[in-house]
Amino acid sequence: METKQGKPTATPFKVVRLAASAALGTLNEIYYKELANAKQQGKPVIWITSMTPIELVYAFDGIPFFPENYAALCSSRKVAEDLCKAGEARGYSQDLCAYALCTFGIMFEKRGAFGEPPPDPDILIATEGACATHPKWWEAIQRHYECPMIIIDAPYTVDSETLAPRQKAYYVAELKEAVKSLEQATKKPFSMEKLREVVSFSDQASELWDDIDAMRAAIPTPISQIDVFTCLFPLVTLKGTKEAVDFYKQLRDEVKARVDNKVGFVPNERFRLIWDLFPVYHNMRLLNYFAEFGAAFVTDLYGNAFSGRLDSSDPFGSLANRYLSFFMRSASRGKAELYKKRAKQYHVDGIVFHSNRCCRNFTAEQPDIGAILREELGLPSMSFEGNMVDPRGYDDAQVKSKIETFIEMLEARKYPKK
């Protein structure tokens, strides 16, 4: 791992693929086929923002479409930059969220990740559950497609422990309003029984995800951050289906076997890190660069954002609990406390901040979160600038040199020369 000068050097290694990736590939294929055929099948295509209760979509037998997820796909297929530019050509600022710009590109240019555009929305659902910009770009989408749009108002609690009955009641009322609008738009009656079933599948998938997440605390950590990001797809898009549950059972068993046999994804794990927050979809391999120095990411809050326990005996109430006390909505102090807890549980040596230049919502607090972790835990951090989707302005060489400096520092702290 070390050269004569004491500088760490990168050691390429062979990535062992998860057996579950094959199943993931199949799930992806089936989903996109169903999406493409939705209209023929008479199923409504419902475009939703993250933190929209996807459970409602499945309860109405709709096909959810996540522009954010799809923009990530466009990014990994290297078509996002062009699509973002097309959005900008219509007057949208380059400073806006690249998920949105990419979606605008898709909408105006009528093309997508594989050439063909995704099907037009029959219904739109947006919420400020995660981000105040969501209803804004949904409004723009709505003006373009002129289809029905539902905005689910999600009161912010910020100090998340203060979720109060009145906030819950308002949100539950919003959900019930949404159900009414969905009944009108789909011309199908709402079935509580169906919602309970969906909620139960959603809960099971989340429980499995939480198990997998907890197993990342093992030394060595069993799976890579790339695996975590790619395996999120069912939790984001298929949550509420039996298929997602089956997939996560398989994944959980595989990860558990690795833990039981002390198999890590990096051959020689020397450092354990936290990743904050967004993936760099146009350059996922960057994560492997850390691994080449024996540095493994053992936790992140991004994946967990999509997991949340529910209770099928109280679907609406538990949806309210889950989506309103979602930890990403808390103030910087709350997020820092979560990381503090995890830093101990997961035996963490440092934190890496992806300063996502198009996302003010989750980048604004990074300096303070870093400061809290440094001051209260002595946890070192590094930060690099990027954009989750749009590769413009990203300087790979510069980022890598930052990583090297960071690793050097970690090396000196954790393995000091006698």
Added chain:
Amino acid sequence: MMISQFDEAYRNRHKLAEGWEKEGKKLFGYFCNYIPEELIYAAGFITLRIRGSSENIELADAHLPSICCSYMRSALEEALKGRYNYLDGAVFPKSCDMTRALYGIWKRDIKLPYYYFLPVPGKSTDAAVDFFIEELQLFKESLEKYTNKKISEASLKQAIKLYNENRALVRELYNLGLRDTPPLSGSEAFAVLRAGLVMPKEEHNAMLRKLLPGLSSAKGSPDGKVRLMVAGNTFETIELLQAVEDSGGNVVVDDIDIGSRYYFSAVDENAEPLRALAERYLRKVPCPCKHPAEPRLYHMLKLAKEYRVRGVILLTQKYCDTHLYDRPWLESSLKNNGIPVLVVDHSDTGWAGGKFKTMVQAFIEMVG
């Protein structure tokens, strides 16, 4: 009463506030257009809008990335420099992602005795109003706990009356802009109304009462200036309005968050106070963080017609997401209604005056 007195009151706002503090008055800071100031006033505070400045950012860089709006960065800079030490407390509404995030950042980095986060709903439905009433009740109780004094219904009604008076007086100022030859320029009007953000309403009212009669009888000189509207969000740079005037234009009306979106719409004095406040704040001309967005467009179209403007300067703070999302739609909707639009990216820190002037001159030539 001279307009320059309003301008000085604004420019010396920190010094004046420090003076009030020494006199034993209690001062309270708030952000944005969605905080019912009447409630805070009734609890015994002077309400002050937290503002930024045009100074360069030095201290805030370590706390807030450069991709955040210059308004919030600059306001934080002022606080880090200790200029808001006179505040007893600050309240942040849920408006945009910045008002949410900055609550936590201020709370950690700026030591004030009291902080509050007000979860303002994103809609204006009946359910949203009912919910907001409950939130206001809680905010009221929190203020009462902090001051150790009950807020009586009478004091709340009196606060509503006072703030309504202020709105009505400022509205008279706006009415002057309706004339063919307004007795004051856009930059002068702006100086008058922005002073009202940072001083006790009683005082602003008293100053307006002295100013208005003289203006009402004054005859503006027919100067042939091109009538314009400025729309968008907050700015410090009054010089940009002067640049418009130097270029043969005059801003006669606005749709900005410290202008008509703040001063228009009164609170119903006959209704139950918390309900009246909830309704007024959720049903006033919306800022883009609220839904639906259309009422704001109608407000702009109505003003454009009433004030007979020849064009709109659509000015957006760089990195202000909610405004940037609406911009292409507002621009095309205005144009479809026959109103020319000049789109401007704005930042108070490092304002590019020369570039702005060139753009404005060309625009005025085109629409004039």
